[in-house]
Amino acid sequence: MKVIVLMKEVPDTYGERTLDLETGLLNRSASEPVLDEITERALEVALSHREKDANTEVILLTVGPDGTLPATLRKGLAMGADRAVHVQDSALLGADLTLTAQVIAAAAKHIGFDLIIAGNASTDGGGGALPSMLTELLGVAGLASLSTVAIDELTVSGGCNTEFDSYEASIDLPGVISVTEALPDARFPNFKGIMAAKKKPFETLDLAQLGIILDEETARSIVISAAQRPARNAGIRIEDAGDAGDQIAEFLAQNQLIKGRSA
């Protein structure tokens, strides 16, 4: 089975993340780049499956600028992926979801796949829509936001907990799934994996090689303004001297935050 795992580089959430207020784009140089944790979990799903089915090939696929991404992606190879494909093109600066999904769909077709696994939503964009867009563009079946996954030769099944219901469902392959952080943590790369990663195939593709020609007429989502919200200030702070509960209740009452019993 050929499994593509979508990987994303994001700014580390332990630091402060900033937007360029001119362009509305992420200020990449301002924060430490890391592989998004949820994409590591997606990789873990693929690697666990390969342990059961030795005929499985695990391919990392990412789209993004040159610079730190190749080094970041090496971690995925060190964890155990077989090879990596990086789509990189200066025309992708500021690409919206629609274009990104088109590029990933073209790259997935170029590589060939039985199953594509993605994280459900990244920590930076947080859209949570790309796997669904990819499913539609590839014309295959998909399952989004799975909290459990079972993969066999011809089908993938899994469970999803939405805001209102939960269900078990299955798809026939080929297909696309996205997984939530309910799935197990990713393994750590060991020394042997880190050494082996240096020799693993790493392919770089541009848009021309994928046969993508950018069309100015295509509908795009564009940023029309970006502003920083004023920082929130600390208000009153007291040490509890035995009456803090009463003082909070008084504060709530003054701000009309205590509802009547029947309300």
Add this chain to the structure above:
Amino acid sequence: MTGYPANSILVLVDVSLSGQLRSGAAELIGAAASVGSAVALALAPVGNAERLGSELAALGASQVLIAEPQELASSVVMPTVDALAAAAAAVAPEAVLTANSIRGRDAAARFAARSGSALALDAVGISRDEEGIIAHHSVYGGAYLVDSAASTDALVITLRQGSSELRAEAQPSNVQQLPVAASGAPDATITAYRETAAASSRPELRGADIVVSGGRGLGSGENFSLVEGLADALGGAIGASRAAVDAGYVPQTMQVGQTGVTVAPQLYIALGISGAIQHRAGMQTSKTIIAINKDPDAPIFDIADFGVVGDIFTVVPQLVAAIEAKRG
């Protein structure tokens, strides 16, 4: 088919498999009606069209389209995408609006990919300028405010649940069936199904006016009754920090923050939560924040309107008693 106004906003509302309107419809229709004419689309089992039509008109939908696909119970998303495509073709809306729920997002994303439309996710509001519909976003935990729009054609927008307080005036009921041609595209097949909402008398975390959250400072799952007691006294929902979830005190569905639910209630009370940047990202746009923590250096105090350095196990019971006394 009657004509549709040029300023139509197509709104996908969520209906349960038993044909009941789920929460969130009023918010979506309210937001749509604030910028145009709200045309609601609902997928429902046969026999609910008239009632749903009246209910949605009462919430402000000027027109209501009902699709009754056969595969409603067995398919995950494709009937919804097909219905959105059919409705968009009939209505030619200026924008398509869904909830930023797991299913709403899935349907919106697939519809945008199929129709080649621009997609604006997790908007916290919509407005209009002379060129069309604009989506407003709150980014990186509310640290930034970003506006987006489509370069051409209709913008597909998912609206964060509980983000908009706009509600529309009732309209006369105007409901019709929407014929939908099934695309036959591959879809997942549902093998087991369970409704999970309304299991609790407490409000849902998303969209709640008041949220009381507990962190590692609670010390155990049993001690979460302290959080529950305060939430019930205030009529609020219950949340938790990632530390409390990771420690196994409460399930992950209650996690507020970066990787959990983002909330923006009128009142947020943090009990025994230090306020790591990941937690603050999920709650710092709350109108009023109250924090109680033993550690005077906890970062939660930097954003709290009212902070108490003290022991939650003595302060909270006193607070609950004082609230009960004030409420009478």
